[in-house]
Amino acid sequence: MTGKRIQQRGLWFDEFEEGAVYLHAPGRTVTEADNVLFTTMTMNTQSLHLDAAWSEQQPFGQRLVNSMFTLSTMVGASVAQLTQGTIVANLGFTEVNFPHPLYHGDTMYSESEVLEKRLSKSRPGQGIISLRHTAKNQDGVVVAVATRSVMVWTEEGAP
Numbered sequence: 384m385t386g387k388r389i390q391q392r393g394l395w396f397d398e399f400e401e402g403a404v405y406l407h408a409p410g411r412t413v414t415e416a417d418n419v420l421f422t423t424m425t426m427n428t429q430s431l432h433l434d435a436a437w438s439e440q441q442p443f444g445q446r447l448v449n450s451m452f453t454l455s456t457m458v459g460a461s462v463a464q465l466t467q468g469t470i471v472a473n474l475g476f477t478e479v480n481f482p483h484p485l486y487h488g489d490t491m492y493s494e495s496e497v498l499e500k501r502l503s504k505s506r507p508g509q510g511i512i513s514l515r516h517t518a519k520n521q522d523g524v525v526v527a528v529a530t531r532s533v534m535v536w537t538e539e540g541a542p
Contacts, residue, residue, distance in 0.1 A: 393466040395538040396500065396510035404496045407460040410521075412490040413448050421452040448485040453527045457518040460493035466533060469541070471509050474532040483524050490521040498530070508540015 422432040430437045431447050438446040454476075485491060499513040511534055518527040536542075 391463065391467060393462070393464065393469040394535070395469055395541070396502070396512070396535050397537055399465075399497050399500050399512050399535075401497050401500060404494055405461065405464055407464055407493045407495065410490045410492040411456055411460065413452070413456070413485060413487060415446075415487045418446070418448045418452060418487060421455075422449045425449075425451065427451070443484055445486060448487065448489070450481045450485075450527070453481065453485050453491070453518060454479065454529060456491060457493045457516050457527050457529070458531065460491075460518075461495045461514070461516060465495060465514070466535060469535045471506075471534040471536060474511065474534055477530045477532075479527075479529040481527050483520070483526050485518075485520060485526045489526075491518050491526065492521075493518045502537075503534065506534070508537050509534050510537060511535075 418432060422429070427449060429449075431441065432449045433446070435446055438444075494517050496515045496517070497512060498515055501511055503509045503511060511532055514531050514533065516527075516529050516531060517525060520526050
């Protein structure tokens with residue numbers, strides 16, 4: 384093979400633009416199996432995620448998708464477009480909110496806004512990006528919002 388080879392990657396520090404909003408495709412339809420598997424794998428025995436009969440008697444009238452699944456899927460949807468192969472570390476989350484529940488059968492659509500970027504003072508060739516991830520259901524209702532900081536490589540600093 385002598386043709387050009389292109390490897391999928393996220394963005395280098397210099398490619399992030401403050402104020403830019405990235406729409407992540409495809410959406411993800413959440414199944415009952417997704418919710419039960421994630422909930423049991425993480426040893427969360429909350430009846431609100433596992434017990435249909437009990438959940439029917441609660442204010443939402445049905446089981447809710449585990450909010451940690453929602454958070455993980457929302458952030459995971461951004462990886463291919465933003466940080467695949469360019470991330471050094473996930474530095475942390477702030478302002479994590481779940482303003483509306485996600486239910487079995489809902490489809491989640493995610494987007495990420497670049498809030499701020501700065502070069503690292505202590506790690507040459509690396510920079511810190513602040514992102515606001517937002518997930519909406521198929522009706523456009525916001526189901527999750529989180530602010531996240533990541534450290535990424537500059538193109539010149541990458542190994």
